[in-house]
Amino acid sequence: MFGSRFDEGVSPRVCLGRKSGVEAAGWSLPLAAKLLIAFALSGLAVACRGWLGIAGLLLGNLGLLVLSRADWAILLQAGRLLIGQSLILVSLYVIRFGWAQGIAAGAQLSCQLLLAFLPGMIALQTIPRSQLTSLLARLLPSQGAFVLATTLHFFPLLLREMKTLYASQVLRGCRIMPRDLFKPWCWQDFVQALLVPAVVLALALAGDIALAAKAREFTPQRQRTIWLSEDRQ
Amino acid sequence: MIVNSNDPSLFGRFHLSLRDAMFLGFCAALILALRMAFRWHLGISGHAMFFTIPLLLLARGCVTFPWAASCTGALAGCMAMLLGMGKGGPLILLKFLLPALCVDAAIWLFPLLLTSLVGCMAVAAISAASKFINAALAEWLLGIDIAIILQHALLETAGAVLFGVAGSMLVPSTLKKLKARGVI
Numbered sequence: 001m002f003g004s005r006f007d008e009g010v011s012p013r014v015c016l017g018r019k020s021g022v023e024a025a026g027w028s029l030p031l032a033a034k035l036l037i038a039f040a041l042s043g044l045a046v047a048c049r050g051w052l053g054i055a056g057l058l059l060g061n062l063g064l065l066v067l068s069r070a071d072w073a074i075l076l077q078a079g080r081l082l083i084g085q086s087l088i089l090v091s092l093y094v095i096r097f098g099w100a101q102g103i104a105a106g107a108q109l110s111c112q113l114l115l116a117f118l119p120g121m122i123a124l125q126t127i128p129r130s131q132l133t134s135l136l137a138r139l140l141p142s143q144g145a146f147v148l149a150t151t152l153h154f155f156p157l158l159l160r161e162m163k164t165l166y167a168s169q170v171l172r173g174c175r176i177m178p179r180d181l182f183k184p185w186c187w188q189d190f191v192q193a194l195l196v197p198a199v200v201l202a203l204a205l206a207g208d209i210a211l212a213a214k215a216r217e218f219t220p221q222r223q224r225t226i227w228l229s230e231d232r233q
Numbered sequence: 234m235i236v237n238s239n240d241p242s243l244f245g246r247f248h249l250s251l252r253d254a255m256f257l258g259f260c261a262a263l264i265l266a267l268r269m270a271f272r273w274h275l276g277i278s279g280h281a282m283f284f285t286i287p288l289l290l291l292a293r294g295c296v297t298f299p300w301a302a303s304c305t306g307a308l309a310g311c312m313a314m315l316l317g318m319g320k321g322g323p324l325i326l327l328k329f330l331l332p333a334l335c336v337d338a339a340i341w342l343f344p345l346l347l348t349s350l351v352g353c354m355a356v357a358a359i360s361a362a363s364k365f366i367n368a369a370l371a372e373w374l375l376g377i378d379i380a381i382i383l384q385h386a387l388l389e390t391a392g393a394v395l396f397g398v399a400g401s402m403l404v405p406s407t408l409k410k411l412k413a414r415g416v417i
Contacts (some may be wrong), residue, residue, distance in 0.1 A: 046374045078371075088388070092381045112375050120324070124314055132315050140311070148311055151258030158259055159266065174350070181283075187403055195407045199295065200416055203261075206255035213251055 029067045031131050038119035045115035051108065057115045064119060069128040078118050086110040116127055146218065150209060158205050162198055169193040249298045257301055259307035260292040264329070265316070279364065279392030285309075285329070286357045286397035287404050289336045294347045294408045295417045299337065306333025327367050332360035332397075347408060353401045361397030365390040 029037070041060050048057060065074070090106030097105065124132075136146040169176055174193040180186040267284035293302040310326035339346060339356045346352035368386040373379075411417045 005332075049376075057362040060371040088385060089381070090310045092384050093378075096378065096380060109372075109377050110377060113371065116371065116375065117324075136311055137314065144308075147251075147254045147258045148308055148315075151255060151262055151308070152312065152315070155259065155266075158262075178342075184402075188406075191403055191406050191410065195291075195403060196414075199291065199407070199411060200414075202259045203252075203256055203295070205414060206252045206259060209255050210250065218251070 029064075031127060031135070034064075034068055034123050034127065038123035040118040042116050045112055045119075046111065054108065054111050054115065058111075061115060061118050061122070064122055068122055070122050070126045074118075074121060074125060078114055078121065081117070082110060082114045085113055089113075146213075150213070153188075154205065154209060158202060161201050161205070165197055165201065166194065249296070249301075250305075251298045253298060253301075254304070257292050257296060257305045258308050260288050261305045261312055261329075264288050264305075264309045265312055278389045279361070279394070279396050282332075282361045282364070282393040282397035283400040285400075286332060286336075286360055287361065287400040289333050290347060290353060290356065290401055290404045291407065293336055293340055294404065295411065299341060302333040302336035302340075304333075306330045317401065324367070324371065327370075328364075331363040331366060335360040335363050348405060350402060350405050353404050354398045357397040357401030358394050361393040362390055364393040 007040060040140035041057060041064065044053075044060075045057050048054065064070075065072070086107060089110050090103055092108075093106035097103065127135075140148065166176065172193070175183070175186040175189045176194050181190070264285050268281045271284070272281065289302045289305055292305040295301075298304070306329040307326070310329040313325045313329065333341075336356055339359060343352070344354050365386050368384050368389045371381045372385065408417070
């Protein structure tokens with residue numbers, strides 16, 4: 001039921017500050033410069049009118065992509081997004097303004113929409129997780145940052161327990177397969193066999209973590225924000 | 234609230250214990266996990282609300298902290314930014330925060346809403362409808378024709394409301410069972 005992609009995304013590396021792939025790749029734009037350029041490009045995409053501006057912004061985004069040492073696969077992801085958005089926007093414009101005006105205007109706005117989002121996608125995907133975590137720790141209250149980092153650290157554990165629970169309930173014959181979600185008469189099984197035990201599991205794990213945090217002298221006064229790696233050594 | 238006197242308390246005067254905060258964090262992470270797991274399989278606009286709204290309602294129902302759903306939404310937004318998810322860049326925070334604020338506001342005004350099926354469905358519909366603001370904001374900034382914005386945003390909002398209301402139907406019975414077992 002749960003994809004493995006999330007397990008990779010929330011690996012304990014996020015909290016323990018080991019080097020991610022982007023960090024290990026060598027020189028890249030500094031964090032502040034990357035964020036500034038991304039915000040500037042997004043702002044310009046909102047303000048620009050006409051194809052010349054769009055072409056310039058596309059070049060700017062490619063420059064950001066190269067300087068950030070981002071994976072070029074992000075362009076494929078953006079392309080898929082552009083196709084989906086364009087189909088809806090162009091058809092709405094064609095219905096309203098007719099073929100001649102509708103196609104050009106709809107396509108231009110789809111490109112603008114994509115260019116408004118692309119710099120953010122590049123920045124967020126290329127900023128190393130550890131830098132982003134420390135940035136969030138500076139922006140958020142220390143307690144909030146602790147909860148965020150600790151949740152991400154322990155979530156794979158909760159996910160594993162939920163997977164076990166899910167598999168055992170399926171083996172018992174509960175109608176909780178993804179296809180059963182579309183059958184309202186099976187929803188009672190979801191509540192009885194999955195939702196209630198999952199909430200109890202989450203509460204129990206949260207209680208254990210709170211107790212462990214107390215044992216490690218986490219208090220609001222200490223302002224600790226991460227589950228320190230030296231505690232594990 | 235899940236009270237534990239030995240538990241370090243966050244946000245002092247509001248009495249949110251660390252245990253409750255961790256539970257809210259898990260709800261936020263679960264929202265993201267489910268959005269990711271079902272991202273490619275459905276491809277229907279607004280289907281993510283089927284998981285988002287019930288988990289926000291569950292978070293608010295299990296924890297009596299007045300801003301529980303908003304904390305969950307904010308945490309989910311921060312996690313989404315941290316993991317580089319979504320097409321909106323930093324705007325993704327709004328995607329989680331707006332429905333969460335609607336849930337908190339509705340339950341602040343009518344505290345017994347979560348005990349009834351109709352109440353839950355009404356809160357879910359209002360929260361899911363907040364997608365309209367998110368959908369329309371980016372397009373309005375780009376200067377798209379107002380009629381097109383309305384049509385596009387209404388299409389997306391209709392799907393979100395439909396899925397959000399369907400998902401919220403699971404919440405009252407879950408909360409009732411948790412209360413009956415003395416878990417909350």
